[in-house]
Amino acid sequence: MKKETEFMSVNFLISQAKNIQKVIDENASEIEALDQNIGDGDHIFNIQRGLKLVIELEGTIKDLPLSKALNTIAMKVLSGIGGSSGALFGTFFISMAKSPDLDKDVDFSKACEMIIGGVKAMKERGKADVGEKTMMDVLIPVSEKLNEIKNNNNEIKQGLNEVIKIAEDRMLATKDMLATKGRASFLGERAKGHIDPGARSSQLIIDTICKSVINQ
Amino acid sequence: MKKFINKADDFLKESLNGFGKAHSDIIQVSLDPSFVSRKNKTKEGKVSLISGGGSGHEPMHGGFVGHGMLDAACPGFVFSAPAPDQMQAAAEHVDSGAGVLFIVKNYSGDIMNFQMGAEMYSGKNDSIVTNDDVAVKDSTFTTGRRGVAATVLVEKIVGSLAEDGGSLEECKKLGEKVNKNAGTMGVAFTSCTVPAAGKPTFDIGDDEMEFGVGIHGEPGRKREKIQPSKTIVGNILDAILDNLKPENNEKTLLFVNGMGGTPLTELYLVYDDACQILQSKGVEVTRSLVGNYCTSLEMQGASITLLKCDEEILKNWDAPVHTAAMRWGM
Numbered sequence: 368m369k370k371e372t373e374f375m376s377v378n379f380l381i382s383q384a385k386n387i388q389k390v391i392d393e394n395a396s397e398i399e400a401l402d403q404n405i406g407d408g409d410h411i412f413n414i415q416r417g418l419k420l421v422i423e424l425e426g427t428i429k430d431l432p433l434s435k436a437l438n439t440i441a442m443k444v445l446s447g448i449g450g451s452s453g454a455l456f457g458t459f460f461i462s463m464a465k466s467p468d469l470d471k472d473v474d475f476s477k478a479c480e481m482i483i484g485g486v487k488a489m490k491e492r493g494k495a496d497v498g499e500k501t502m503m504d505v506l507i508p509v510s511e512k513l514n515e516i517k518n519n520n521n522e523i524k525q526g527l528n529e530v531i532k533i534a535e536d537r538m539l540a541t542k543d544m545l546a547t548k549g550r551a552s553f554l555g556e557r558a559k560g561h562i563d564p565g566a567r568s569s570q571l572i573i574d575t576i577c578k579s580v581i582n583q
Numbered sequence: 584m585k586k587f588i589n590k591a592d593d594f595l596k597e598s599l600n601g602f603g604k605a606h607s608d609i610i611q612v613s614l615d616p617s618f619v620s621r622k623n624k625t626k627e628g629k630v631s632l633i634s635g636g637g638s639g640h641e642p643m644h645g646g647f648v649g650h651g652m653l654d655a656a657c658p659g660f661v662f663s664a665p666a667p668d669q670m671q672a673a674a675e676h677v678d679s680g681a682g683v684l685f686i687v688k689n690y691s692g693d694i695m696n697f698q699m700g701a702e703m704y705s706g707k708n709d710s711i712v713t714n715d716d717v718a719v720k721d722s723t724f725t726t727g728r729r730g731v732a733a734t735v736l737v738e739k740i741v742g743s744l745a746e747d748g749g750s751l752e753e754c755k756k757l758g759e760k761v762n763k764n765a766g767t768m769g770v771a772f773t774s775c776t777v778p779a780a781g782k783p784t785f786d787i788g789d790d791e792m793e794f795g796v797g798i799h800g801e802p803g804r805k806r807e808k809i810q811p812s813k814t815i816v817g818n819i820l821d822a823i824l825d826n827l828k829p830e831n832n833e834k835t836l837l838f839v840n841g842m843g844g845t846p847l848t849e850l851y852l853v854y855d856d857a858c859q860i861l862q863s864k865g866v867e868v869t870r871s872l873v874g875n876y877c878t879s880l881e882m883q884g885a886s887i888t889l890l891k892c893d894e895e896i897l898k899n900w901d902a903p904v905h906t907a908a909m910r911w912g913m
Contacts, residue, residue, distance in 0.1 A: 407662050407777075407784060409662045409663045409799075413663060446616060448666065449659040450696075451695060454664070454692065454699055493695060548726050549691045550692075
């Protein structure tokens with residue numbers, strides 16, 4: 368990896384949002400179908416609306432310091448999406464924006480800390496843990512893996528490949544789970560046999576970001 | 584999809600604009616962030632009631648803003664919880680100093696967004712969560728039961744107490760009592776179509792029904808062959824009575840709610856079936872409500888809510904109300 372690899376700058380955030388938008392759009396009908404099986408079908412529209420709103424912020428935030436840019440993204444996500452996704456991803460960005468020393472250079476370790484803090488805030492907001500058939504089934508193990516890579520000073524590229532694998536495995540594992548949180552929880556046994564749409568969209572987001580960093 | 588629609592993105596805004604114009608004597612609509620509030624300012628010392636949720640359940644909740652019910656309602660996108668800044672703006676707009684009570688249906692998105700809205704609002708506030716849907720098993724380890732049609736009854740009954748000067752604590756206590764004394768279950772014959780999706784949320788055969796359906800077309804207890812009304816109503820009431828366990832001759836309010844696509848003629852037939860069955864089981868029906876109040880877009884189907892009534896509940900139910908969707912006594 369080249370020395371100037373970017374991990375968390377305003378530029379990085381905007382280009383990732385554009386990459387993610389492309390991948391989510393390519394997989395939109397699959398996510399919508401998953402949500403119609405066990406939810407009510409609003410998840411994909413909320414995710415697409417959120418990405419569009421963040422990308423539209425480009426002109427407003429491109430010259431701002433990272434802390435202010437993250438705060439602007441957080442407020443936009445929180446007010447413009449609605450539903451569970453708006454509250455959870457809004458919470459994620461608010462937590463990231465509150466990280467200390469944001470306006471110095473953010474290295475890999477610092478970027479991991481920001482993501483870990485953000486996932487922890489989401490977990491508290493949604494009161495959901497692993498095994499409950501939600502997006503947290505993907506996000507929590509990914510956050511734990513990032514913590515391990517950071518603490519052990521592991522090789523970044525190899526570490527991110529492991530993150531990609533974990534996200535995929537945990538997304539697939541939601542298929543056989545009973546849902547105890549979120550809208551699928553109302554289905555009881557009938558939710559079994561369907562992958563959770565939030566877990567799928569989260570996995571796609573992680574997959575996209577990791578691959579893009581690996582290929583920088 | 585056949586709907587009156589111009590552009591899917593403008594659907595909600597245009598519908599809210601029309602609602603505001605049609606009922607300009609009672610309410611006003613604010614946009615960015617969007618909320619519906621009473622035309623007249625909340626009187627000093629009166630607790631403000633604010634509810635909200637995804638759109639697509641009209642007249643809930645905007646249709647219940649007015650004298651004797653809500654002070655404001657926050658509409659989200661179709662079937663998606665509203666965002667916290669809507670609740671914050673609505674609270675700042677209506678609070679007259681006596682505090683705000685948020686009335687929230689038990690869905691994860693609504694709970695999270697209302698919590699964040701309450702945290703962002705600096706004034707005195709509290710919340711109640713409705714969870715009347717007996718089709719779902721209750722548990723402290725899960726999201727629990729859904730909040731559905733009984734939310735309408737909570738808003739009416741607590742709204743009357745607030746109008747009479749009840750404190751925030753008293754309003755919350757009464758709301759929790761109404762919620763605890765109410766049970767609801769619904770049945771769907773057809774799916775609904777979310778405008779942004781453009782196709783039905785679920786497939787269902789011509790001879791099938793979804794028993795225990797939620798208010799977003801999310802599946803219920805089981806898929807069954809359609810049966811005569813009396814059998815369907817009997818099965819719904821069995822589930823509700825099993826849960827509420829009313830005393831012999833206990834007074835109740837019977838609420839037959841349409842999901843949006845079922846005509847009133849059928850809803851009254853359901854009401855008749857329910858009255859006969861309840862009478863045979865020694866349950867006294869003393870108040871009624873029949874109509875489309877908590878809908879799921881154009882879904883065909885209905886829910887039945889039974890509310891056990893004491894004197895306090897009856898008195899506040901009978902009190903005058905003047906909203907776009909409910910009006911009596913004034």
